[in-house]
Amino acid sequence: MRRYVEYFLATARISILSQIQYRVANYFYMIGMIAEPVIYLVVWSTIAKQLGGVVGGYTAGAFAAYYIVWTLVRNMNIVFTPFGWENRIREGELSMSLMRPVHPIISDIAYFSGWKVVVIILWIPIAIFLAWIFKPTIEFTVLKAIVFFIAIWGAFLIRTMLLSLLGMITFWTTRVSAIFDLYFALELILSGRLVPMTLMPAWVQNLSNYLPFKYTFFFPIDALVGNMSTNELWMGIGMQIFWITLGASLLSLVWRVAIKQFSAVGG
Amino acid sequence: MNLFKIAWTYLRIGVMNELQYRVNFFIQILQSVIAVATGLIGLSLVFGQVDNLSGWSRPELLAVMGVHILMGGVIRSAIQPNMERLMNDVLNGTLDFALTKPADAQTLVSVREFRFWQLTDVLVGLVILVIAVIQLQTKMYALQIVAFLAALILGGIMLYCVWLMVTSIAFWVIRVGDIVDLFQGLFAAGRWPISVYPDWLRTGMTFLVPVAFAVTMPAEAVTNRLTSESMLFAFGLTLLFMLLARGVWLLGLRSYSGASA
Amino acid sequence: MSSVITISKLAKHYQVPEREGGLKAAVTSLFKRKYRTVKAVDGISFNIEPGEVVGFLGPNGAGKTTTLKMLSGLLHPTSGEVSVMGYEPRHRSHDYLRQITLVMGNRNQLTWDLPALDSFDLQRAIYGIPVDQFKRTRDEFIELLELKDLVNKPVRNLSLGERMKMEFVVALLHRPKVLFLDEPTIGLDVTMQRRIRTFVAEYNRRYNATVLLTSHYMADVEALCKRVIVIHHGRLLFDGDLSTLVRQFSSYKTLSLTLPNPEVDLVKYGEVISREDGRVTLRVPKAQTSQVTARLLSDFQVDDLTVEDAPVDDVIDQVFSQKEEA
Numbered sequence: 001m002r003r004y005v006e007y008f009l010a011t012a013r014i015s016i017l018s019q020i021q022y023r024v025a026n027y028f029y030m031i032g033m034i035a036e037p038v039i040y041l042v043v044w045s046t047i048a049k050q051l052g053g054v055v056g057g058y059t060a061g062a063f064a065a066y067y068i069v070w071t072l073v074r075n076m077n078i079v080f081t082p083f084g085w086e087n088r089i090r091e092g093e094l095s096m097s098l099m100r101p102v103h104p105i106i107s108d109i110a111y112f113s114g115w116k117v118v119v120i121i122l123w124i125p126i127a128i129f130l131a132w133i134f135k136p137t138i139e140f141t142v143l144k145a146i147v148f149f150i151a152i153w154g155a156f157l158i159r160t161m162l163l164s165l166l167g168m169i170t171f172w173t174t175r176v177s178a179i180f181d182l183y184f185a186l187e188l189i190l191s192g193r194l195v196p197m198t199l200m201p202a203w204v205q206n207l208s209n210y211l212p213f214k215y216t217f218f219f220p221i222d223a224l225v226g227n228m229s230t231n232e233l234w235m236g237i238g239m240q241i242f243w244i245t246l247g248a249s250l251l252s253l254v255w256r257v258a259i260k261q262f263s264a265v266g267g
Numbered sequence: 268m269n270l271f272k273i274a275w276t277y278l279r280i281g282v283m284n285e286l287q288y289r290v291n292f293f294i295q296i297l298q299s300v301i302a303v304a305t306g307l308i309g310l311s312l313v314f315g316q317v318d319n320l321s322g323w324s325r326p327e328l329l330a331v332m333g334v335h336i337l338m339g340g341v342i343r344s345a346i347q348p349n350m351e352r353l354m355n356d357v358l359n360g361t362l363d364f365a366l367t368k369p370a371d372a373q374t375l376v377s378v379r380e381f382r383f384w385q386l387t388d389v390l391v392g393l394v395i396l397v398i399a400v401i402q403l404q405t406k407m408y409a410l411q412i413v414a415f416l417a418a419l420i421l422g423g424i425m426l427y428c429v430w431l432m433v434t435s436i437a438f439w440v441i442r443v444g445d446i447v448d449l450f451q452g453l454f455a456a457g458r459w460p461i462s463v464y465p466d467w468l469r470t471g472m473t474f475l476v477p478v479a480f481a482v483t484m485p486a487e488a489v490t491n492r493l494t495s496e497s498m499l500f501a502f503g504l505t506l507l508f509m510l511l512a513r514g515v516w517l518l519g520l521r522s523y524s525g526a527s528a
Numbered sequence: 529m530s531s532v533i534t535i536s537k538l539a540k541h542y543q544v545p546e547r548e549g550g551l552k553a554a555v556t557s558l559f560k561r562k563y564r565t566v567k568a569v570d571g572i573s574f575n576i577e578p579g580e581v582v583g584f585l586g587p588n589g590a591g592k593t594t595t596l597k598m599l600s601g602l603l604h605p606t607s608g609e610v611s612v613m614g615y616e617p618r619h620r621s622h623d624y625l626r627q628i629t630l631v632m633g634n635r636n637q638l639t640w641d642l643p644a645l646d647s648f649d650l651q652r653a654i655y656g657i658p659v660d661q662f663k664r665t666r667d668e669f670i671e672l673l674e675l676k677d678l679v680n681k682p683v684r685n686l687s688l689g690e691r692m693k694m695e696f697v698v699a700l701l702h703r704p705k706v707l708f709l710d711e712p713t714i715g716l717d718v719t720m721q722r723r724i725r726t727f728v729a730e731y732n733r734r735y736n737a738t739v740l741l742t743s744h745y746m747a748d749v750e751a752l753c754k755r756v757i758v759i760h761h762g763r764l765l766f767d768g769d770l771s772t773l774v775r776q777f778s779s780y781k782t783l784s785l786t787l788p789n790p791e792v793d794l795v796k797y798g799e800v801i802s803r804e805d806g807r808v809t810l811r812v813p814k815a816q817t818s819q820v821t822a823r824l825l826s827d828f829q830v831d832d833l834t835v836e837d838a839p840v841d842d843v844i845d846q847v848f849s850q851k852e853e854a
Contacts, residue, residue, distance in 0.1 A: 017551060024440050032449030039456050043313065043320070046463050050317050175290065178297040185301045189308060199312065269656055276653040284641050363602050364637040368654050369625035375654075524604045524618065525540070 007102055008110045015114030026122055033074060034126060037067040040195065041134065056199040061137030065225040066196055068130045069138075069148075073220045074193075075119045076152040077159040080108045082180050085167035094262070105164050105251070109157070116156065138225050147233045151220035154240035159216045161247025168251075171258040192218025212243040273370055274378040281381030288384075295387040299336070303391060306332050306458070321462045323490075326402035328460070331486040333399055335457050337392025338422065338482055342454065344385035346427050349377050350434040357437045357523065366520075373516050377431070400489060407489070414498065415488035421505045422481025426454075428505075428512035429477060438519030457482035477504065530614075531575035532706060532738045533599065538608035540569040540594050540762075568594040570762035571608065576740065578705075581732055583753030583770070584742040587848055591762040592742040596708050599740065600630045612706060626655060629704040631695060633714035638683045644694040645679045648701060655702040662701065669697045673727055689720035696724065700731060707731075709741040713748055725751045746841045760848055777847045778838040781817050783810040785824065786832040797824055 019026060045060040053059055058066070088094045097104045166183055169176055188194050189204070191213035197205050208214040219236045222228060228236070285291070310332065314325050323331070353376045356362035365375045400407060430450065457478040461469050484501055487493040543563045547553055569591040576582055586592050597603040598610055601617035601624070610617060615624040638647045652662045670676055673693045683691060692712065700707075709728070713721040729752055732739055743749055749756060749770065756773055758766040766773055783798065790806045797820050798810040812820045817835060824830060837843075 013551065020555070028449045032452030035452035035456055039458065042464050042468065043459055046321055047313060047317050050320075055316055175294060178294050178301070181298050181301050185305045188305060194309065195312060201315075269653075273650075273653050276650050280639060280642060280646050280650060283646070284639070287641070361635055361637075363597070363600075363630065363632070364635070366602055366620065367600055367625055367628070367630045369622040369656075370654050521604075524602060525542075525606075 004102075004106070008106075008113070011107060011110035012114030012117070015111045016118055019115050019118040023118075023122070026118070030071075030075065030119075030122060030126060034071050034130065037070045037074070038130075041067040044195065056196070058196060058199070059137065061135060062225070064131075064134035065136035065138040066221055068127060068134065068136050069221045069224050070193075070217070071126065071130070072120070072123055073152055073155060073217055075123055076116055076220075077155045077216045079112055079156065079160045079163050080167070082163050082167035082170070082176070082183075086170040086174055086176065089170060089262070098259070105160070105255070108164070109160055112156070112160070136225075143230060143233065144224050144228075147237060148220060148224040150237055151215075151223050151240060154237065154244065155216045155220050157244045158212055158240060158247060161244060161251055162212060162216075165247065165251055165254060168254045168258045171261050187213050187216075190214065191216050192221065196222070212247070215240045215243055270371060270374050273375070277378045278381050282383045285381075285383035291384040292387065295384045296391075299388050299391040302336065302388075303332075303395065306336075309458075321460070323460055323462070326399045327486070327490045329402065330396055330399035330489050331460050331482065332458065333392045333394075333396030334419075334486045334489075335392070335482050336395060337389050338419075338426070338457065338485075339454065340385055340388025340390075340392060341423055342426060342430075342450075343388065344382045345380075346423075346430050347450075348380035348382050350430045352376070352380050353434050354437045362523065372520065373431075373513065377427070396489065403490065405491060411488055411491065411493075414493055415485050417498065418485040418488045418493070418501065421501050422477070422484060425477040425501075425505050425508050426481050428508035431512045432515045435515045435519040438522045454478050460486060477508065480504070532578045532580075532613055533574075533576035533740070534609070534611045535575070535595075535599075536573045536609040537571045538569055538573070538595070538598060538610055539567070539571050539606045540591075540598060540603060541606045542566045542568055567762050569598070569605075572759065572762070572764045573608075574757055574764065574767050576738060578738055579732070579736045580755060581729070581739040581741065581752050583749035583756040584740060584759065585749060585756055585844060586742075586759035590759045592759055593710055594762075595759070596630075596710050596740065596742060600628060600708050601625070602630075626702065627704050628706045628708065629699045629702070630708045631699045631710065631712050633692070633711035636683070636691065636695060638691065638694055638698060640684050641682055643680045644675075644683055644686075644698070647683070647694075647698050648679075651698050651701050657702050661703075665701055665703060666697070669700065669727075672730060673697065673723065689716050689723075692716060692720065692724065693727075696727060703735060705735070705737055707737055707739045707741075709739065709743075711743055712741070713743065713745055721745065721747065722751075728752060746839075746844065758844070758847060765847060773847075774837045774843050778814065778843045779846065780811050780813050780838055782836045782838060783812055783817075783821065783824070784808070784832075784834045784836065785810070785830050787828055787830060792828070 041063055044055060044058070044063045048055045048058065048060050048063065085094075088097075094104070097107065100107075166180060169179060189200075190208045190211055192208075197208055197214060197218045200208075208218075215236070219240070223233055223236060310325065310328060313320055313328075318324070320328060353362070356365065356376070362376075365379075366372050368375060433449070456464075461480070461483045480501065484493065484497065487497070542565070544566050546562045546564045572591075572595065584592050584595070594603065598605050599612060599617055601620040604618045613624070613627060615621060617624065638644055639650070648662075648666055651657075652659075657665075670679060673696070675690075675693060675697065678686060678690055678694070683694065686694065696712070707728070712728075713724055716724070725748060728739060728741075731737060739752070741748065741752060754769060756766065756768070756770050757764065758773070766776070782801070784807060786807050790803055790808055794800055794808065794810060798812040798816075801809040801811050803809075810820075821833065821835065824833065
């Protein structure tokens with residue numbers, strides 16, 4: 001166990017060092033990334049204005065809060081892209097990392113965790129800037145902040161499981177871009193990435209309760225900017241834990257089969 | 268002119284190259300359909316709440332979506348591949364080959380790549396556009412169509428210039444691989460007509476990122492909102508961008524060659 | 529007649545950021561950057577006449593590729609003058625570029641997924657080569673390099689050596705007068721290296737082209753270049769005939785002899801390098817060559833004795849290590 005902690009910290013440290021080097025690239029990425037929520041925010045604020053200030057229970061200020069917090073949650077739930085697995089296999093990186101006594105996905109999690117630390121720090125000025133422009137309205141409580149902080153790491157882990165699972169497909173076929181696009185389209189609709197889930201038709205909201213997507217975007221954001229009760233907050237964390245566990249179990253099963261396939265065919 | 272012949276040869280080779288992979292056509296269509304479906308869902312969410320957005324009706328917004336997809340296809344088939352290759356060349360030192368050829372280097376690096384199958388988006392965008400125009404039930408005058416084409420071309424050139432300028436940053440800051448994400452993000456702003464955005468954001472967007480310009484203007488041409496002043500302004504802006512892009516490119520080359528500042 | 533290439537006190541300095549490892553240093557570097565000047569090329573001068581094939585020798589990081597890049601216009605010199613065929617390379621005029629070519633070992637300009645023939649067509653369009661001349665040159669090279677069956681295969685399916693041959697064809701299609709070859713045979717097997725060398729020599733003969741070639745492989749230089757320029761740490765160490773280089777810098781010679789009893793102890797005569805099939809090779813300090821030869825001939829019944837210069841590789845090694853200490 002201690003060996004894993006040491007490995008984790010060492011990898012995270014390397015990740016932090018590297019990402020500081022790539023700070024310009026990281027900033028470019030983040031600037032490009034905030035375009036998405038800003039666009040949603042502007043469109044919905046316009047609609048709210050047209051309807052006298054409120055749409056689906058959200059004022060312009062509430063939308064601003066939602067989408068600004070969105071940017072942090074988004075940065076947190078960015079994980080190793082499923083497209084990357086194809087490259088890994090092809091370039092021989094996977095063979096190399098299989099030689100190490102650490103599971104590649106654990107390695108990914110360690111690396112990305114370190115990266116997230118840098119990201120959170122880089123995000124703060126962006127958030128201040130956005131808040132200054134869009135004037136979000138938000139009610140802070142300590143409980144909400146705590147749950148939020150846990151939930152963003154939960155979102156990171158859920159999406160790690162999901163996208164790693166997706167990435168496993170590349171062990172069998174390389175023509176995967178359409179499959180991935182389909183996944184991302186579904187995620188867009190069902191996770192709260194496009195709009196707060198409460199603005200979706202009832203049947204969509206119902207459906208999303210049974211799927212993990214909502215816990216990668218909507219739940220963390222709403223934990224901080226919404227009005228969930230203490231019960232609902234901790235239930236949400238519980239659901240995150242559920243999905244992480246389910247995802248991890250599924251992943252280790254699929255991984256075993258995938259590696260067998262990989263070793264049979266050759267790297 | 269020699270440059271046209273070079274561009275044509277690259278195009279011919281690029282198409283021949285891609286035609287080898289016919290499966291890509293079907294994958295592309297599938298991806299275009301998914302994108303259209305997502306866009307339509309977005310539209311219905313909006314129109315579930317209001318019946319116009321900043322004065323744009325549903326078919327009009329559909330037209331904007333059509334132009335956006337069309338432009339996206341143009342970017343992904345002709346502009347993006349070249350800019351990505353340029354970035355890689357700067358990183359790996361293979362730009363040297365382009366620089367020792369007796370042809371304008373900017374032109375060379377801008378026409379080398381062409382992803383034929385991405386043209387499906389151009390097709391899909393056109394289809395959506397036609398559907399939107401039919402739904403609008405207005406007559407399209409020849410002048411409108413000319414204005415539409417002109418707006419498309421000007422918009423395309425503007426987008427190319429912006430891409431080139433941002434990619435040229437690679438000359439100074441070698442690792443700018445996330446340019447693609449930056450652009451996809453910024454291009455997404457063109458999904459909606461500029462009038463949706465508050466004034467202060469609008470001016471910023473027009474000058475910093477003529478994305479909205481490149482998409483809204485052709486849509487305005489189709490929905491009869493385009494004024495000749497806007498066209499003239501667009502023309503001037505495009506010229507400005509072309510000059511700027513050329514300047515940044517040349518500066519970048521000087522830096523690459525280690526010329527003293 | 530004026531030289532084709534003139535270089536005078538050419539220098540290229542780089543500012544390289546310097547940083548230590550560790551977290552503290554990484555964060556400090558965000559605020560304060562330390563730089564160090566690297567003198568990649570530190571004041572070299574030489575002239576090259578039309579038709580010469582000159583070898584540019586030096587260890588990694590010596591400044592060879594940097595010099596080549598300044599000659600082809602890719603890099604601006606920090607100071608000094610450079611002129612090729614009367615042009616200043618850094619202006620990269622199209623007339624200038626039409627008359628030169630740059631070949632870099634390990635780097636491809638061919639289109640990967642298509643047959644080389646398509647890349648040739650592209651080159652024709654770029655250089656504006658008239659169709660008949662193009663066809664003639666192309667076919668001439670295809671024949672010289674025996675590429676007839678390969679030009680229709682996608683480049684990615686060719687072996688490394690075959691690809692390099694194609695690179696040469698595409699690089700020379702426009703019949704440039706000056707060739708800059710940067711490690712062109714690197715990574716190739718011996719046969720392929722020889723083919724490329726023969727081709728370059730033939731091109732030089734047919735078109736009286738001037739060739740500047742950098743290489744690690746002495747065989748390249750020995751086969752192609754009468755004249756060598758040796759560079760180390762950005763400075764010119766030697767400029768002249770290869771044989772002069774050997775004579776000037778080698779401090780020993782090798783003696784090969786056949787003796788009736790090859791197992792005899794020869795320690796008094798010199799350092800024994802090898803004993804094989806009755807043939808012994810001795811390394812002898814240059815000054816003592818005639819002495820040792822005389823003694824050997826009088827002390828033994830020698831069937832056969834050859835005196836040779838030190839292998840060029842060893843000489844070059846010595847040149848560099850000498851100058852290291854200096």
